[in-house]
Amino acid sequence: MNRTSIIALLIFGAILGYFLTFGPESTRRFKAGVYRVIAPFLTSGSGLQRQITSVRTGLKSLEQLERENASLQVENRELRATNKGLRDVEHEVNRLRHALNYRERSVFKLMAAEIVTRDSSTWWHTVTINRGKEDGIETDMAVVTDEGLVGKTTTVSEKISVVLLISDENCKVAASVEGTREQGIVSGERVTGGLNPLLDLNFLSKQADLKPGQKAYTSGVGGVFPSGLLIGAVKNFRVRELDGQAQLTPAVDLSHLEDVFVVTGRK
């Protein structure tokens, strides 16, 4: 080994040593810095990906188009028939919506965001969104869709934030089950083979006897996730040695996320 290589090795060792001393906060700052640098590439890449996907899905064979046309004509006739009936229902819905005044009832301030990239690595279930500090996003804010809970923010840079999905083993959410007094902790599984991962609801009582379809909501314990957000529905329940465990189907289809809302506070 010549002198240049030895000097290079020493410099390499020194830089490596410097990085190994990073604590959580310095790591987060460093990650945010890197995301700040690559944010323009990520956002433009996301736009490009959407364009490619839309072109790819738009390309169909003549046979496919003929089939689609025939089925659309049938569908059109059916829709015309149901449309008449729906006009009456629409009037009623408008009346009820007005009465409920849904928007006014909402207690959260929501910031809309688009998914930029998803699942950057094998062992962490994350997505990045196009909102950051500039939009008032901070670490550990709940992320939701109109269907339910998605996850929480972890690393936040100026324009990009990383969201840890509820399907990740590290995203732990205090939950309660509807119609019962059962409370537990929801977390994802370390490794999932399919596109639609299941969640584990742990630390239930052995007598819980939850039924498939029962819904689990955030209980608000812990402070990160506000209470009342739908997490998922019970798929099955089993009694373990010390506690009961239920598997949940997430309320949100995490593999097809496109738009989400970050809960920035209460109104």
Place this chain on the structure above:
Amino acid sequence: MIFFFCLLVIVLAAQIVELFIPTLPWLYNSHIYIVPVIVFYGAMALPFPLMLALALYAGILLDALTVQVIGGKVEISMGWSILLYAVLAGIMHGLRPLFIRGRWEVHCILSGIGTSLIILAQYLMITFRRGSLVFSREVWWQIGGPGLIAMAMAPIIFWLLQWMGRMTAYPYLNERTRFE
């Protein structure tokens, strides 16, 4: 030197592209990793100090973009990927004479093995933190799948980088004569 800077740009671009590549549902959601193959090529084509610089750069990028800080804890601290890349790239660098003679087979296979080893090392580290060592079929496929894909991609990536080396007048052929 131009070739080295080109490799740095390509590693950054590949790291960003990786973020947009969807997982493969038919291979237990395996990811496609391009960067390790590029780094391993660099390990064979570059001299030792530049090989270390490339490993450092790729390791920093990998740590910065994948490792998560959750609830004030870091499961894999910054720097581990640098070390992993440096060790694996060092092994590849040791096989440089073979590569320069035009024998790429071993390196293509090693690129796949190296890619899987990086993912395996990450898995072992997070398992050490989280507890309960699980090695299901899904885990093995998520570790081995990217390696197999990297092995299949390696000849094409190596050929493209080789072509780029010639375009940038990288003094590769001189070394070939020296080894022969």
